[in-house]
Amino acid sequence: MKKKWIAAGAAALTLLSTSAGVYAGSSLQQIKAFLDPTMKFQVNGQPFQPQNDKGAVLVPITYQGTTYLPVRAISKALGVNVDFNNKTNTVFLGEKGDGVSIAGSINGDFRTKDPQLTTYNGKDFKDVFFNNASGRRSSGFMLYPKGKYQTLYLQVAAVGKDIENIFVQDSDTDVKLKIGTVDVAEGLKTFEVDISGVQSLYIHADLQDHGSLFVPLTTSYYK
Known part of the structure; x- marks a missing residue:
């Protein structure tokens, strides 16, 4: 908001x-x-x-x-x-006119620029977070907006199986700023999150076996 x-x-x-x-x-x-x-x-x-x-x-x-x-x-x-x-x-x-990609402030495993893994629905996003490991598991990564932005626009896709729990959390206060789900049928889903004054964020998702988390870093951005 x-x-x-x-x-x-x-x-x-x-x-x-x-x-x-x-x-x-x-x-x-x-x-x-x-x-x-x-x-x-x-x-x-x-x-x-x-x-x-x-x-x-x-x-x-x-x-x-x-x-x-x-x-x-x-x-x-x-x-x-x-x-x-x-x-x-x-x-x-408040918000700046142009968005700033989250690619420059992400920290976490499963980041890849492999063209075989960065393509979703026929489009190559070049730089993505893609957790395609096996088994039921938790997946997450850190972002560091450093209080410079008002809003996070996070794009997420569920591959193979629906994601029944995903949230964006202020890692300094442990307050969950956004909680939701992502269905495979939804395609790329955009979460709009108020991050005014937030220094660091934790993005968390609970994944099912044969299910993957796909986050394009080039089209997810701060404003």
């Missing part, structure tokens, strides 16, 4: 905290502003203190009647992904 960017009052959430690239531009304009350490915050009724990546307390800045808050700290509190592109000097809030 996509989460919305929410801001209360006249606060303008426009500053990244501890992001060196923000300060490196040659077009910066010097201003006279004021820090306001007396301002208090609540998020969903609970006290909240903005902090940088190292845990140091951050305070808002007041400039010409407008209050500016650190984007990274506030986005974390609201569950909205934030990223910064140093080359284009662009702050990204």
Whole structure:
């Protein structure tokens, strides 16, 4: 589920905290502003203190009647992904426009680029996770989005036998973010998973004898 960017009052959430690239531009304009350490915050009724990546307390800045808050700290509190592109000097809030393949962040056995194993329904996906071992077994692999993305679009196919249990889990909190099944007749099935702020994921499936798990890494992606 996509989460919305929410801001209360006249606060303008426009500053990244501890992001060196923000300060490196040659077009910066010097201003006279004021820090306001007396301002208090609540998020969903609970006290909240903005902090940088190292845990140091951050305070808002007041400039010409407008209050500016650190984007990274506030986005974390609201569950909205934030990223910064140093080359284009662009702050990204929520989902980015283009997807990023999970191929660069996967860790697990059964990954293959063998053309005899990467083809499904006549299409060669080039790079896949394909557990085609024998017997009843559990299968899984790790992904490392590192808190950079809002959503995981995971494509999965059951080969030979239906997959009656598959889940995506936040490996740091053990919270299952998505639970489902995959039938052979469904073909490639796409799971959309909210992964805002998640550092690492565990993908798990229970497989039957003569059943295989096929995950194309080139068409499964983060946004």
